[in-house]
Amino acid sequence: MRKPMDISEIETGVVGLGMMGSSIAVALCIAGHPVKAVAPVKNELENAKKTIAQLLQHAADSGLLQQSKPHYWKRITLSEDYSILQNCRLVQECVIEDKNAKSRVYQKIADQTKVDTVISSNTSAIPVSILQDMVPEPGRFLGIHWAEPAYMTRFMEITKGEKTADSHANWVYELAHLWGKEPTFLQKDIRGFVTNRLMYAVYREIFHLIESGETSIEDTDKAFRYDAGSWMTFMGIFERMDQMGLSDFRETFQRVFPKLSNTSRVPEMMQEMVAGKVRGVQQARGLYAYSPEEARAWENAFAKFNKEIYQLADNYQKIKNE
Amino acid sequence: MRKPMDISEIETGVVGLGMMGSSIAVALCIAGHPVKAVAPVKNELENAKKTIAQLLQHAADSGLLQQSKPHYWKRITLSEDYSILQNCRLVQECVIEDKNAKSRVYQKIADQTKVDTVISSNTSAIPVSILQDMVPEPGRFLGIHWAEPAYMTRFMEITKGEKTADSHANWVYELAHLWGKEPTFLQKDIRGFVTNRLMYAVYREIFHLIESGETSIEDTDKAFRYDAGSWMTFMGIFERMDQMGLSDFRETFQRVFPKLSNTSRVPEMMQEMVAGKVRGVQQARGLYAYSPEEARAWENAFAKFNKEIYQLADNYQKIKNE
Numbered sequence A, B: 001m002r003k004p005m006d007i008s009e010i011e012t013g014v015v016g017l018g019m020m021g022s023s024i025a026v027a028l029c030i031a032g033h034p035v036k037a038v039a040p041v042k043n044e045l046e047n048a049k050k051t052i053a054q055l056l057q058h059a060a061d062s063g064l065l066q067q068s069k070p071h072y073w074k075r076i077t078l079s080e081d082y083s084i085l086q087n088c089r090l091v092q093e094c095v096i097e098d099k100n101a102k103s104r105v106y107q108k109i110a111d112q113t114k115v116d117t118v119i120s121s122n123t124s125a126i127p128v129s130i131l132q133d134m135v136p137e138p139g140r141f142l143g144i145h146w147a148e149p150a151y152m153t154r155f156m157e158i159t160k161g162e163k164t165a166d167s168h169a170n171w172v173y174e175l176a177h178l179w180g181k182e183p184t185f186l187q188k189d190i191r192g193f194v195t196n197r198l199m200y201a202v203y204r205e206i207f208h209l210i211e212s213g214e215t216s217i218e219d220t221d222k223a224f225r226y227d228a229g230s231w232m233t234f235m236g237i238f239e240r241m242d243q244m245g246l247s248d249f250r251e252t253f254q255r256v257f258p259k260l261s262n263t264s265r266v267p268e269m270m271q272e273m274v275a276g277k278v279r280g281v282q283q284a285r286g287l288y289a290y291s292p293e294e295a296r297a298w299e300n301a302f303a304k305f306n307k308e309i310y311q312l313a314d315n316y317q318k319i320k321n322e
Helices: A019-031 A044-061 A069-073 A099-112 A128-132 A166-178 A193-211 A217-226 A237-244 A249-259 A268-275 A292-321 B019-031 B044-061 B069-073 B099-112 B128-132 B166-178 B193-211 B217-226 B237-244 B249-259 B268-275 B292-321
Strands: A012-015 A035-038 A076-079 A090-093 A118-121 A141-146 A155-160 A182-186 B012-015 B035-038 B076-079 B090-093 B118-121 B141-146 B155-160 B182-186
Touching: A012 A019, A012 A099, A019 A035, A019 A044, A019 A069, A019 A076, A019 A090, A019 A141, A044 A069, A044 A076, A090 A099, A099 A118, A099 A128, A118 A166, A128 A141, A141 A166, A155 A166, A155 A193, A155 B217, A166 A182, A182 B217, A193 A217, A193 A268, A193 B193, A193 B217, A193 B237, A193 B249, A217 B155, A217 B182, A217 B193, A217 B237, A237 B193, A237 B217, A249 B193, A249 B268, A268 B249, A292 B292, B012 B019, B012 B099, B019 B035, B019 B044, B019 B069, B019 B076, B019 B090, B019 B141, B044 B069, B044 B076, B090 B099, B099 B118, B099 B128, B118 B166, B128 B141, B141 B166, B155 B166, B155 B193, B166 B182, B193 B217, B193 B268
Parallel strands: A012 A035, A012 A090, A035 A076, A090 A118, A118 A141, A155 A182, B012 B035, B012 B090, B035 B076, B090 B118, B118 B141, B155 B182
Antiparallel strands: A141 A155, B141 B155
């Protein structure tokens, strides 16, 4: 019989310490792992230290820590040197969405680790089967797709490439439950993954409706927030069909599907945004107008919201499981 | 200068007292209107009395009542007789999605009311411009699209038909704010409305992914609930783009749009569901398996969730407006 996993003895690594990588390092650490965090880009290390400290504080404020903050802090090792990864059983890559950059990173990870160390990518842009071929011993490679903030959200997609070994994929799936995730397992290596694919279908349709003058950005957001936002934390889209009653859907599909946008074209509006260097709320320069103070207030409010929606989702998962 | 509206003096009517109509009657009543509720279908009246009493109790339990419950209860008149509508300034139709049935109802409403009484439909299936032509004095007709439970959700779409008079549409828009709604105004008469259209784009894509073996119903729901469900109450989809940062979207659109489903075909799965008389959670016979007890527990949990998410959305709207 296999020994049950002792998470505190399983070293994990993270390479790439931008916002997502820092957030994943905190998630792995507060789940109980010793964490080796590598900054592969010059000068990333100092920023990462600050970011990780802030995120750990946020996790503490949100009541997610079982132990004291220093207990976790000292279990995260930060370095620019890949050799700290040598005892890791799992290394998560979080660098930019560029094949060449990722290829170099995988080689450096492989140089320092054992042949059965699992290497995973957070990519949502490049197929796992393509990245896999850049990895020595490709059977140990898979996609682990996190949602921000990684230490709070339940979401996780685990994606196998064509060559991923079942044993490794199953081990990660089991581990993910110990991280407090509700992982979904993708047997196939699809680009974009489930939620992203569905959101892109939404984007295609909404840009179409806006470009044809049917609605506006503001009205869309209002409608979505107060309509879909009033049930989506409680149920998925098929559970929603069950709740609405299924009888009218066939007829509606028949009527509406032929009206939906089938375009492959990137919307003009998006071209204009990119040309206008619209970058989003972090730069206080987005589709909406924000002063720097407003942008900060917005980010703070969302951090607080995250905590509350996490708790709400958790309570209802318990009620539904009773 | 126009007198400010005194809502307690504006009589409103509801015709059709299924779940949605009953819920709208409660919404109009607790907003302050005297409400005349007509049951056009034989035997609907007794059920409607029970349903409205239950919903009023739910609203009371949720802390939505300014006055005592009996105060509101006695301001709702229930009848099978359309003549109770004669002093109504607005009559909302909530009967089945059938043109002939709606046409008969509009005629009966028009027979009892003044020519400037606004008549509205909750339809999300038939274009407002088509229904409008069945109404004597079509300029006073428009779509008012509510979300369940009507007395709790902020969502509301007000849709003009080709012949709808601006004065009537503006009056309803103003009134909707007194109902505690965040209405969106649709200048054009599109089928399906914004949120529905976007959800149908989601349905088309997800049935495609499931039929091609890429994912399952259960995994989709899990992914959507824990991913989209973790932000959608806080922000709309364009606010989300701002929050994510906009830089990668153009490239991703270019890559993913050509992969999205363009089908007009109703999915086979849906045909099978309809053939199998799968009807949803209310009949304890849905896409998922529910015992009657589980179905009840599920409905109760959702009613409780509704109250909490309403409060959460409200708190964050205040924070964002600060």
